[in-house]
Amino acid sequence: MHLEKFWFFDSLSPKELEELKQITHKKRFTKGEILFYIGDTPKYLHLLVSGVVKLYKHDIKENEIVLHNLVAPNLIAEIVNFEELSFPANCAFESDGEVYLIEYEAFKEKFLSKNEISLLFIKSLTKKIKALESFINYSITSDSYAKIAKFLYENEDLLGSLKQIKIASLLNIAPETLSRNLAKMKKEKLITKEDGSIKVLDHKKLFAEIS
Numbered sequence: 001m002h003l004e005k006f007w008f009f010d011s012l013s014p015k016e017l018e019e020l021k022q023i024t025h026k027k028r029f030t031k032g033e034i035l036f037y038i039g040d041t042p043k044y045l046h047l048l049v050s051g052v053v054k055l056y057k058h059d060i061k062e063n064e065i066v067l068h069n070l071v072a073p074n075l076i077a078e079i080v081n082f083e084e085l086s087f088p089a090n091c092a093f094e095s096d097g098e099v100y101l102i103e104y105e106a107f108k109e110k111f112l113s114k115n116e117i118s119l120l121f122i123k124s125l126t127k128k129i130k131a132l133e134s135f136i137n138y139s140i141t142s143d144s145y146a147k148i149a150k151f152l153y154e155n156e157d158l159l160g161s162l163k164q165i166k167i168a169s170l171l172n173i174a175p176e177t178l179s180r181n182l183a184k185m186k187k188e189k190l191i192t193k194e195d196g197s198i199k200v201l202d203h204k205k206l207f208a209e210i211s
Contacts, residue, residue, distance in 0.1 A: 003100065006047065006073055006081060011117075019110060023103040028096070029142055031161060035076070035091040042087060044101040046076040051097020052170075055089040068113065071155060095161035127167065144173050145181050149209035152191065152200055157199040 003009055003024065004017050012020065026049075029035065035046065037054060048070060055068045055077070067089055070076060081104050082089055111117045151171055152159065162170075168178040182198065185191045190202050190209075200206060 003047075008047075008075065012111075016111070020102070022105075023106040023110075025101045025103075026098060028098050029093045031093055031095050033093050035093065036087050038087055038090050040087045042077070042104060044140055045078060045081050045104050046091075046109055047100040047102065048074045048076055049070045049098045049100055049155075051164065051203050052094040053091050053097065054094050055091050057089050066169070069094065071158070071170075094166055095158055124130060126149075144171075144177050145184070146209055147171050147173065148178060148181050149185070149190075149206050152185075152198065153203065153206050156200050159200075163196075164198075 003020060004012075009017065009020065018054075036042070046135065046145070050072045053070050053072070053076060054066050056064050056066045059065055076091060076099075077087060077089075077116070079085075108181070148167075148171065151167065164178055165175050168175040171178070182191065182193070185206075187194060190200070190206050191200050192201055
């Protein structure tokens with residue numbers, strides 16, 4: 001994914017995009033790698049361009065508490081940059097992925113004074129709220145089979161790296177419910193499972209289950 005294709009920067013001119021690229025670094029991460037730790041001071045604006053990350057903390061008994069999962073493309077914890085705070089949670093990769101690391105001080109100096117960019121921080125947060133509302137509404141009005149079909153259709157490139165228990169967590173359904181519906185989809189020849197990974201066989205029929 002190129003910077004100019006991300007909606008957050010679609011208002012920038014070609015010259016501004018070139019300036020942005022000068023302060024941006026692309027970095028690949030493998031599953032399990034940490035992007036940042038709780039308490040770290042952010043040096044970069046993080047743009048997730050592929051993969052899935054989790055934001056999490058530990059309770060007093062050292063149990064992991066997942067606060068949020070983000071699927072690319074997405075900005076990660078941008079409110080921390082905007083409010084100049086330290087990170088309130090850890091961030092780790094749930095799959096292999098890539099992040100654009102944008103030097104925040106340079107970004108702030110060159111771009112944040114633009115009203116369009118300041119408003120886009122708000123727009124990014126609004127999109128996340130709307131996505132959460134959409135997820136809640138879809139969870140209420142759709143059965144598990146339709147929710148699973150939607151996830152498989154929209155995130156096919158991640159299926160090889162996510163375990164079923166993580167997919168169940170992302171969809172807020174029981175692992176047993178996921179397994180039962182995947183078995184049904186396999187029987188209907190919508191998907192197949194190879195070496196534990198899910199592979200979509202019939203995109204057209206799978207999409208029909210979403211509509």
